[in-house]
Amino acid sequence: MDVLLEFLKTTGFASMTFGNAIMILIGIAFVALAIIKDYEPLLLVPIGMGAIVGNIPVIEGMSLSVYDAHDWIIENGTITYVPGSVLSYIYFGVQYGLYPPLIFLGIGAMTDFSTMLSNPKLVLLGAAAQIGVFLTFLGALLLGFTYPEAGAIGIIGGADGPTAIFLSAKLAPHLLGAIAIAAYSYMALVPVIQPPIMRLLTTREERLIRMKPPRKVSKREKMIFPIAAFLITTLIAPGAIVLLGMLFFGNLLKESLVTERLANTARTAMIDIVTILLGFSVGASTQAQTFLRPQSLGIFALGAASFAVATAGGVLFAKFMNLFLTEKINPLVGAAGVSAVPDSARVVQMVGQQEDPHNFLLMHAMAPNVAGVIGSAIAAGVLWAVLV
Amino acid sequence: MNALSDLTLVGSAAQHQGLPIALVGLSIVFLALLLISVFIGFLPRVLSVFAKYYPESEGGHGSPVHPERQIDDELVIAGLGFVLHTEFQKQLQAPPKGR
Numbered sequence: 001m002d003v004l005l006e007f008l009k010t011t012g013f014a015s016m017t018f019g020n021a022i023m024i025l026i027g028i029a030f031v032a033l034a035i036i037k038d039y040e041p042l043l044l045v046p047i048g049m050g051a052i053v054g055n056i057p058v059i060e061g062m063s064l065s066v067y068d069a070h071d072w073i074i075e076n077g078t079i080t081y082v083p084g085s086v087l088s089y090i091y092f093g094v095q096y097g098l099y100p101p102l103i104f105l106g107i108g109a110m111t112d113f114s115t116m117l118s119n120p121k122l123v124l125l126g127a128a129a130q131i132g133v134f135l136t137f138l139g140a141l142l143l144g145f146t147y148p149e150a151g152a153i154g155i156i157g158g159a160d161g162p163t164a165i166f167l168s169a170k171l172a173p174h175l176l177g178a179i180a181i182a183a184y185s186y187m188a189l190v191p192v193i194q195p196p197i198m199r200l201l202t203t204r205e206e207r208l209i210r211m212k213p214p215r216k217v218s219k220r221e222k223m224i225f226p227i228a229a230f231l232i233t234t235l236i237a238p239g240a241i242v243l244l245g246m247l248f249f250g251n252l253l254k255e256s257l258v259t260e261r262l263a264n265t266a267r268t269a270m271i272d273i274v275t276i277l278l279g280f281s282v283g284a285s286t287q288a289q290t291f292l293r294p295q296s297l298g299i300f301a302l303g304a305a306s307f308a309v310a311t312a313g314g315v316l317f318a319k320f321m322n323l324f325l326t327e328k329i330n331p332l333v334g335a336a337g338v339s340a341v342p343d344s345a346r347v348v349q350m351v352g353q354q355e356d357p358h359n360f361l362l363m364h365a366m367a368p369n370v371a372g373v374i375g376s377a378i379a380a381g382v383l384w385a386v387l388v
Numbered sequence: 389m390n391a392l393s394d395l396t397l398v399g400s401a402a403q404h405q406g407l408p409i410a411l412v413g414l415s416i417v418f419l420a421l422l423l424i425s426v427f428i429g430f431l432p433r434v435l436s437v438f439a440k441y442y443p444e445s446e447g448g449h450g451s452p453v454h455p456e457r458q459i460d461d462e463l464v465i466a467g468l469g470f471v472l473h474t475e476f477q478k479q480l481q482a483p484p485k486g487r
Binding site (some may be wrong): 116117120121123124126127128130131133134135137138141147150218219220221224225228229232233236237371374375378379382383386387 | 405406407409410411412413414416417418419420421422423424425426427428429431432435438439444
């Protein structure tokens with residue numbers, strides 16, 4: 001009977017806290033949203049399941065949690081190696097920034113930069129949308145976050161999950177769970193957040209602007225672009241070497257036409273494997289004691305603001321550019337500078353077609369969309385270099 | 389009143405270093421993407437001059453058929469050949485019309 005009672009004390013039921021229960025419910029909610037509403041299922045299912053796994057109370061002394069890393073214990077002149085938990089080894093790739101560059105490799109291998117190459121001025125809309133990063137950075141400072149924390153929170157405005165995880169692992173690892181969940185949640189909510197802002201900042205006449213079809217881009221342009229763009233961006237912002245190096249490497253694998261097998265692996269099996277490991281371990285890191293804090297509410301509020309500001313920045317800059325252009329840009333395309341690829345481009349298409357069903361803006365919107373990926377990686381490199 | 393003065397102090401501290409970091413950071417992002425935009429704008433002109441001496445071929449080095457794709461093509465051809473053969477056989481074995 002005593003043995004049974006001792007065993008019962010070690011079960012998760014006995015150690016469960018209110019915070020753990022809430023996080024398990026949040027994990028279930030993520031999985032439900034992914035399956036029922038189709039909100040970013042490739043990310044919310046692993047993150048949600050990870051949150052459920054990570055919030056089961058563990059027995060003291062057993063290496064089960066994602067934070068139970070391996071250790072060397074020196075005692076009485078002897079050194080003992082204590083292995084870490086399985087989850088901690090999976091989390092290693094998040095903690096040390098391995099997974100985001102690998103995801104960028106896959107993204108580069110599946111990205112077509114030809115719409116950007118055919119209309120270079122749309123690249124600037126991707127830059128304009130990064131104002132969301134830096135204004136959110138200032139907002140986080142005003143709320144009392146430290147500089148590294150503010151930098152990690154600001155990058156949510158880049159609307160790029162791997163970039164947000166990469167930078168928060170470097171600058172504010174204790175906020176990684178909240179930042180990752182905020183970033184991916186708001187990326188899933190792009191179709192909800194962006195349209196009202198786009199309609200508010202544009203007139204009907206502007207939304208009806210039709211743009212010239214993009215020109216055909218030669219194979220040589222597509223092959224030269226990744227190497228040239230890498231050199232330009234990383235010589236200016238060396239902090240972005242890892243992310244942009246992998247992004248453009250993946251793109252070169254695709255566009256060189258001689259490494260189709262490698263490109264295919266990068267954009268299919270490899271990115272899927274890394275996504276599973278990253279999503280699950282990030283979810284497992286959102287334990288109640290690290291996630292359910294007042295800071296997390298501030299992060300979520302700032303995250304929502306960052307997406308709104310980034311959308312407004314892109315749209316307003318497009319309107320500003322139109323003051324000097326004879327061939328006008330539809331300002332809605334500016335909203336696609338928020339680099340939630342391809343969701344924000346689809347939102348531009350949807351809002352444009354609500355005004356004119358025969359106005360096809362999707363291909364034009366892809367240009368600032370992919371430029372925004374480059375821009376957010378540069379912003380992350382700059383923040384990392386300045387704030388580390 | 390105290391809360392307002394606290395906010396002002398926090399605001400000025402943030403602006404003291406935060407604002408320059410934000411401005412410089414955004415400028416660097418703009419500069420990098422502007423340079424990319426300019427490069428992309430000039431690239432077709434440079435390549436058109438280059439193409440006069442080294443024209444871009446339609447097929448090119450990069451598009452030799454991958455061995456696996458070659459095997460797939462052979463399988464397709466074999467499949468089509470089998471279907472044709474089967475149809476011809478059926479026509480040969482079918483009784484002539486009108487008799």
